[in-house]
Structure formats: C-alpha cells, structure tokens
Amino acid sequence: MDFRPSSAQQLLVSTAREFLKKHCPPERAQQIALDSRGFDETLWGRMAELGWQGLLIPPDLGGSGGSLLDVIVLVEEMGRASTPGPFVPSAVVATALLLAAGSADHKKRLLPAMATGETIVSVALDDAGNTLVLDARGRLRGRALFVESAHVAHALIVAADAGDDRRVVLLPADRRGVERRPLDAIGPEKLFEVACDGVSVVAEEWLEPATARRVALQAGALARTAEMVGAAQRVLELAVEHAKTRVQGGRPIGGHQAIQHACADLVRDVDASRGLLYAAAWRASEGAAPAADVAMAKAYASEACLAVARRGHQIFGAIGYCEEHPLHLLHKRILAASMDCGDVATHLEQIARAIGLRA
Amino acid sequence: MEFGFSAAEQAFADEVRAFLRDNPLDRFPLDGMDAGYGSGAHSRAFMKALGERGWISMCWPESFGGRAEPMFFKLVLFEELALAGAPFGPLAGSWQTADAIIDYGTERLRREVLPAIARGEATFWQGYSEPDAGSDLLALKTEARRDGDHYVIRGHKIWSSHAGIATHGLVFTRTSREARRSRGFSMFVVPNGTPGMDIRPIRSLTGGVYHYEVFLDDVRVPVELMLGPEGEGFQALLNGLDSDRFWGRFYKAPALERVLRRLVDHANATGASADAGLRRRLAAMAAELAALRVLFYRAACLLRDGAPITYETAVAKIYADETGQKLARLGMDLLGPWAPLRPGSHEARVDGEISHAYLTSLGHTIAGGTAEVLRTTVAVRGLGLPAEPRKA
Numbered sequence: 001m002d003f004r005p006s007s008a009q010q011l012l013v014s015t016a017r018e019f020l021k022k023h024c025p026p027e028r029a030q031q032i033a034l035d036s037r038g039f040d041e042t043l044w045g046r047m048a049e050l051g052w053q054g055l056l057i058p059p060d061l062g063g064s065g066g067s068l069l070d071v072i073v074l075v076e077e078m079g080r081a082s083t084p085g086p087f088v089p090s091a092v093v094a095t096a097l098l099l100a101a102g103s104a105d106h107k108k109r110l111l112p113a114m115a116t117g118e119t120i121v122s123v124a125l126d127d128a129g130n131t132l133v134l135d136a137r138g139r140l141r142g143r144a145l146f147v148e149s150a151h152v153a154h155a156l157i158v159a160a161d162a163g164d165d166r167r168v169v170l171l172p173a174d175r176r177g178v179e180r181r182p183l184d185a186i187g188p189e190k191l192f193e194v195a196c197d198g199v200s201v202v203a204e205e206w207l208e209p210a211t212a213r214r215v216a217l218q219a220g221a222l223a224r225t226a227e228m229v230g231a232a233q234r235v236l237e238l239a240v241e242h243a244k245t246r247v248q249g250g251r252p253i254g255g256h257q258a259i260q261h262a263c264a265d266l267v268r269d270v271d272a273s274r275g276l277l278y279a280a281a282w283r284a285s286e287g288a289a290p291a292a293d294v295a296m297a298k299a300y301a302s303e304a305c306l307a308v309a310r311r312g313h314q315i316f317g318a319i320g321y322c323e324e325h326p327l328h329l330l331h332k333r334i335l336a337a338s339m340d341c342g343d344v345a346t347h348l349e350q351i352a353r354a355i356g357l358r359a
Numbered sequence: 360m361e362f363g364f365s366a367a368e369q370a371f372a373d374e375v376r377a378f379l380r381d382n383p384l385d386r387f388p389l390d391g392m393d394a395g396y397g398s399g400a401h402s403r404a405f406m407k408a409l410g411e412r413g414w415i416s417m418c419w420p421e422s423f424g425g426r427a428e429p430m431f432f433k434l435v436l437f438e439e440l441a442l443a444g445a446p447f448g449p450l451a452g453s454w455q456t457a458d459a460i461i462d463y464g465t466e467r468l469r470r471e472v473l474p475a476i477a478r479g480e481a482t483f484w485q486g487y488s489e490p491d492a493g494s495d496l497l498a499l500k501t502e503a504r505r506d507g508d509h510y511v512i513r514g515h516k517i518w519s520s521h522a523g524i525a526t527h528g529l530v531f532t533r534t535s536r537e538a539r540r541s542r543g544f545s546m547f548v549v550p551n552g553t554p555g556m557d558i559r560p561i562r563s564l565t566g567g568v569y570h571y572e573v574f575l576d577d578v579r580v581p582v583e584l585m586l587g588p589e590g591e592g593f594q595a596l597l598n599g600l601d602s603d604r605f606w607g608r609f610y611k612a613p614a615l616e617r618v619l620r621r622l623v624d625h626a627n628a629t630g631a632s633a634d635a636g637l638r639r640r641l642a643a644m645a646a647e648l649a650a651l652r653v654l655f656y657r658a659a660c661l662l663r664d665g666a667p668i669t670y671e672t673a674v675a676k677i678y679a680d681e682t683g684q685k686l687a688r689l690g691m692d693l694l695g696p697w698a699p700l701r702p703g704s705h706e707a708r709v710d711g712e713i714s715h716a717y718l719t720s721l722g723h724t725i726a727g728g729t730a731e732v733l734r735t736t737v738a739v740r741g742l743g744l745p746a747e748p749r750k751a
Contacts (some may be wrong), residue, residue, distance in 0.1 A: 001361060001362060001363065001364065001431070001656060001659075001660060002660060003360060003656070003657050003660050004360065005360055006360065007492075009360070069360060069659060076559045132665070197532055217434055225421055240661070240742050240744065243744055244743070244744060246432075246743070251745070252744075252745055253746060255739070255743035255744065255745040255746070256747075257731070257735060257747065259738075259744075260735055260737075260738030260739065260744050261734040261738065262733070263737075263738050263744060264670075264674070264677070264733075264734035264735075264737035264738050264741075264742075265734070267670065267674060267737055267741060267742065268654075268674050268677065268678055268737075269722055270653055271657070271674060272650035272651070272653065272678070273456060273650070275650065275653030275654060275656070276646070276649060276650050276653055278362070279362040279653055281364045282361065283361050285364065292645075293649075294648075296645065296646040296649045296650075299642070299643065300643075300646040300647065300649070300650050301644050303643070304650075308715060318683075331536065345639065347644040348639045348643055348646075349638065349639075349642070350643050351643075351646060352638040352639070352641065352642040353621075353643035354645075355619070355623055355641065355642065355645045356623055356624075356627070356628065357623055357626060357632040357641060357642070358627045358632045358633070359632070359633060
C-alpha cells in the first residue's frame with residue numbers, strides 16, 4: 001500500500017499547477033465564468049499542447065495513453081483552479097466512452113482530433129429530464145437536459161429510449177433538427193437543453209449502450225469527484241490563510257478554537273474525500289472497479305466537499321459573499337459536480353445494493 | 360499509488376481467518392468488559408492464544424524473540440480480528456509497551472516482562488489520568504521519590520481501563536520539579552499486587568466495570584522498572600503518541616464494519632431495508648466507514664515509512680470515535696423500541712450489542728484525548744494556526 005503519487009503523476013500535478021496559475025489565474029476564471037459563452041479557445045488550445053485532452057487516449061490514436069488515475073490527479077488541479085471548459089465531458093467522459101463502446105471507425109474519426117483539442121464532444125446520458133425517443137425509423141425526438149458545453153461541442157453522445165431498449169447514439173452537433181438552448185445556472189458551467197425534432201440517426205451511430213453508460217458513469221463520477229476534491233482543497237487553503245491573517249479583537253481569528261475546530265473538520269473532509277477518490281480511481285485503473293468504490297467516493301465527497309464550501313463561507317464572513325471573491329466559484333463548482341454523473345441519492349442506492357440491503 | 364495488500368499480507372490474512380474458523384470465539388471466556396464494538400473486551404484466554412501463534416511478538420526484532428515481520432502484519436491482524444468481533448482489548452497496549460521496552464527498557468524489563476507479553480500473559484493498564492489531570496495531563500500530582508535502589512510512588516490514578524484484571528500498570532509520575540513544565544516526568548511498569556496499590560472498580564453507565572481508580576500509597580518499585588530515561592517521560596509519551604493513537608483506534612474501522620453488517624442483516628430480516636431513508640443512512644454509513652479506513656491506511660503508511668506526522672493520526676482518531684457514535688445512533692433508530700434492551704435480555708435484538716455500543720461509544724470522544732483537544736492539535740500542529748495563549 002502506498003499513497004504517494006508516482007513521479008510522473010507528481011510532475012503532471014506540478015506542471016498543471018504552474019500552468020493554471022499562469023494561464024488561468026482566479027481573475028481569468030472569474031471572467032470566463034461570468035461570460036455567457038464562457039469558453040476560452042486559447043486556454044483550451046494550450047491545454048491540448050500539453051497533451052491534456054489526449055491523456056486518456058492511446059498513442060496509436062494520437063494520445064499519450066495515461067491511466068484514469070493520471071487523469072484524476074490532473075482534474076483535481078483543474079478543480080482547484082476553477083478551470084472552466086468542457087474538459088470533463090469531452091476529454092474524460094466522451095473519451096472513455098468512445099474507447100470502451102465506440103466502433104473502430106468512431107475511434108479513428110474522433111479520438112485523434114479530440115486529443116488535439118480540435119474536436120469537442122459533449123454527453124447527455126443523465127436520465128433526469130431526458131425525454132428522447134428513437135423510433136423504429138431511426139428518428140430521434142424529445143430533449144435532453146443539463147448537457148454541459150453543448151454550444152461548443154462538435155458531436156453529442158445522447159441516451160434515448162427505443163421501445164424496450166435504451167440506445168446511446170453519437171451524432172454531429174449540427175445535424176439538422178438538433179437545437180441547443182442555454183439553461184441559466186448559478187454556476188460557471190454552461191448547461192444546455194438539447195432538443196431533437198425528428199433527427200435522423202443511422203445504425204452506424206449506435207454505441208453499445210450498457211458498456212457506454214457504465215464506463216461513462218464511472219469515469220465521469222471519478223472526474224467530478226476529483227473536481228470537488230480539488231475545489232475543496234482550495235477552499236481549505238484559502239480559509240486557513242484567512243484565519244491566519246484576518247485580525248479581530250487584536251488577534252487572528254484562527255487563534256480562536258471555534259475557527260480552529262472548523263478548520264480541523266475541513267481537513268478531515270478533504271483528506272477523506274481524496275483518499276476514497278484515489279483508492280477508487282486506482283482500482284478502476286487496475287481494471288477491476290466494483291461500482292461501490294466509485295459510488296462511495298462520489299457520494300461521500302458530494303456531502304463532505306459541499307460541507308467544506310459551506311463552512312468556508314462561515315469562516316470567511318462577509319467577504320466571501322462578494323462576486324469578486326473566489327469562494328463562490330469553488331462552491332458552485334462543487335455543487336454542480338455533486339449533481340452530475342449521478343447525484344448523492346443515486347450513488348447511495350448503488351451502495352445500498354452493494355452492501356446487501358434488499359429492496 | 361497502490362491501494363491493495365501485498366501477497367504476503369493477504370496470505371497472513373488467510374492464516375488469521377483460518378485460526379478464527381478453527382477456534383470459535385465462545386471458547387475464549389471474557390474477564391473484562393468490552394467498550395470497543397465487541398473487540399475491546401479483555402480475555403486472557405484469547406491473548407494467550409494469540410501468544411501461542413507468535414502473533415503478539417511477530418514484528419519484534421529477532422534478537423528480542425520476534426520474527427521481524429513488517430508493521431503491516433499487525434494491521435492485517437487487527438483487521439481480521441475486528442471483522443470477526445474477537446476480544447483483543449489489551450493487544451494495542453501490549454504492543455506499545457513492548458515497543459517501549461525494546462527501544463529503551465532496562466535489562467530486567469526485557470528479561471522478565473517482554474517474554475510474558477509475547478506469551479499473552481502480561482497485559483497493561485495506563486495510569487495517566489488523575490482526578491485533577493485529565494486533558495491537562497501535566498497537572499498530575501502522583502510523585503515517585505527515589506529511595507536507594509527503589510522509587511516510592513504516592514498518588515491517585517483514575518480511568519484506567521481493565522486495571523483490575525491486567526497484570527501491570529504503566530504509571531506516569533513526577534520524579535522532580537523542573538523549571539520547564541514538561542520535564543521531570545517518569546514512567547514505571549508496576550506489577551499489580553505490589554504492596555500499597557489499591558485498585559477499585561468504577562461502575563460505568565452500562566452497569567459493568569471497565570475503568571478502575573488506583574490508589575498508590577507509598578508503593579515501592581525497583582529502579583529497574585522505570586521505563587525510559589528519568590525526567591524525560593513526557594517526551595517519550597509524546598514520541599509514542601501518534602503510534603498510540605493509531606494502534607489504539609485503527610481497529611474501529613473494521614469493528615464498525617462488522618456492526619454495520621449486522622445492522623444490514625437485521626434490516627433485511629425485518630423488512631426495514633425497503634425504507635428509502637434507512638437505506639440511504641446505512642449506505643452513507645458504509646461510505647463513511649470506507650473513508651475512515653482510508654484515513655487510517657494513510658496514517659499507517661506514514662508510520663511505516665517513518666514520515667513526519669503532524670495531524671494525520673489525530674484526524675483519524677476524531678473521525679473514528681465520532682463515526683462510531685453515529686453508527687450506534689443509527690442502530691438505535693433501526694431497532695426502535697427494541698433498542699434499549701441490554702445484551703442478554705429476553706427479546707434483545709442483534710444480541711443487545713447496539714445499546715451497549717451506544718453507551719460505550721460516548722466515552723470514545725473523551726478517552727485518549729478529547730475530540731476538542733485533538734481538533735486544536737490538528738489546527739495548530741497540522742495547519743499552523745496560532746495556539747491559544749496558555750497560562751504558565
């Protein structure tokens with residue numbers, strides 16, 4: 001047993017931290033978050049130059065063949081820096097899904113361009129709000145909700161009902177009949193309704209549905225957990241720094257036990273969330289992840305990291321209420337991540353079954 | 360990163376499981392109350408069985424009669440025993456005492472006490488707290504005065520677990536008055552039954568006896584039974600603190616998993632498992648126990664690697680104790696009107712184990728450093744927040 005990241009992972013983390021400090025400082029993250037389009041092509045391009053979008057993709061398809069655990073430590077840094085953009089849906093979820101459930105043609109057509117950042121793929125696999133139906137003549141009707149970064153996506157992977165079956169299909173985002181309407185959420189993520197009005201889909205665009213959903217949910221849940229852990233880690237750092245420097249009544253507020261004990265709880269929440277995340281990601285990388293590991297990591301971190309953000313607001317006092325302060329972005333990131341790729345209730349039910357509770 | 364157990368560790372786990380299969384737990388009578396989710400009871404018979412397998416001394420150096428196995432073997436042993444609900448209450452204390460004796464014990468302690476620990480015959484109570492020295496341990500008043508080749512100990516210790524059934528006390532005393540508050544303390548290994556020692560039971564809120572108070576009325580102890588350098592006892596205590604917190608609490612993660620399994624079985628048997636709210640609470644508890652285990656594993660790796668520890672064992676201890684209370688509380692809700700029935704009662708469910716855990720877990724956030732003192736430790740030692748001004 002060994003909790004230390006490999007030297008390659010340490011290098012990845014330190015490079016990412018330096019890079020994001022320079023190219024995505026808090027002010028920039030704020031700007032992009034408040035902008036309605038909220039996509040920074042230059043930043044996305046620079047990330048691709050570092051090979052980030054291709055980290056999960058094997059070398060013969062233009063990537064660098066990293067493990068899921070490698071991606072997780074990278075996404076943790078993005079969460080820490082409130083990095084905006086479609087990295088998780090495209091470079092983690094869609095990538096993992098295509099690798100596991102795509103045809104040779106899908107892979108060859110999409111993955112090399114996804115590795116260079118030229119192609120962005122968004123996903124709509126969540127059942128919540130999804131009314132998509134694929135009829136026998138190959139027409140897709142209905143809508144999917146909460147599709148992140150659909151406006152900059154070149155392709156979409158969507159789940160739809162097809163009679164007794166559930167299908168997962170891959171289609172170009174600009175196909176005739178596809179409409180993308182923005183939802184206005186409190187957080188920095190750009191969410192869309194994807195409406196389909198008789199969009200034609202051919203059988204070559206079907207992905208093996210069971211594998212697609214399982215792999216996407218697993219990779220996505222881990223990546224969202226990594227975002228939460230990174231963001232919560234940042235809240236902890238900022239809160240401790242504030243507690244040391246904010247003086248009231250002649251001494252730093254961090255000299256009072258009420259604040260000290262709150263900070264001690266933040267440490268527990270962050271450390272425990274990260275521990276579960278790494279252990280689950282390691283098992284997934286080894287190819288043998290019982291779903292309960294991932295479900296436990298996501299369910300636990302969703303509660304614990306959100307508690308960190310909320311407690312952080314209390315430690316910061318009034319200043320944390322301001323838009324210009326970084327706290328709310330971190331908080332909203334955690335909130336959004338906790339809902340995506342299975343919310344707490346979904347993951348708890350998975351755990352309930354795994355520990356043998358009968359329905 | 361790597362989160363699995365090695366082949367050798369897994370093989371050892373199999374060996375422990377086989378032992379537990381071949382030796383049903385009802386063969387081992389209990390002689391001291393449990394306050395650790397079924398695993399905190401004192402059983403001389405069980406300690407001797409562990410001794411016979413060589414498992415108490417397995418990690419000691421060969422020159423001290425051990426097999427120099429890696430530290431993680433102890434972790435594996437704890438885990439398997441706790442998952443089975445075996446009564447190994449005194450084991451962590453035996454290991455800690457043995458480690459201190461191996462590190463800086465006298466020849467006599469090494470010759471007389473160490474082999475008795477290895478056989479599972481010697482078990483220890485901690486004589487640290489006093490009526491006026493709880494969280495503020497350094498306020499203790501028990502004194503040891505040198506008299507020729509003996510020390511004469513006089514004082515009053517309290518909250519000593521299993522003191523009436525263990526064989527020796529680890530008695531923490533003041534041996535001199537020093538300018539520095541933390542100097543002048545020394546530890547003694549005092550055999551039970553030494554003249555002048557009066558051990559009295561304290562009945563607990565469970566109705567059973569777990570703690571004792573010990574009156575020391577001019578107890579004469581040979582100089583060779585002092586453990587560690589004279590006057591530096593507090594530093595020695597601090598040096599062993601992380602290890603102490605770890606081994607004294609690690610077993611709780613697997614022990615609580617056993618309790619959770621019993622609650623799941625009970626929920627299935629009664630149909631309560633279909634209740635959505637209860638399913639979520641039990642599932643969330645399973646995730647918390649997994650998180651607890653990970654915190655302990657990380658602390659174990661730091662201890663194994665000799666890496667610096669500032670707050671990691673303190674966080675794990677707080678979390679273990681609070682999670683245990685939460686699980687016991689959940690268990691009471693699950694059992695409803697049956698919840699208050701004692702172990703052994705007619706109609707008791709889950710063997711009355713939950714009501715007992717509910718009560719005994721109240722002490723966990725107090726014993727061995729209160730949750731409040733430890734949170735301050737995490738903040739000050741771990742995060743570098745300024746310490747509160749302390750009166751000299």
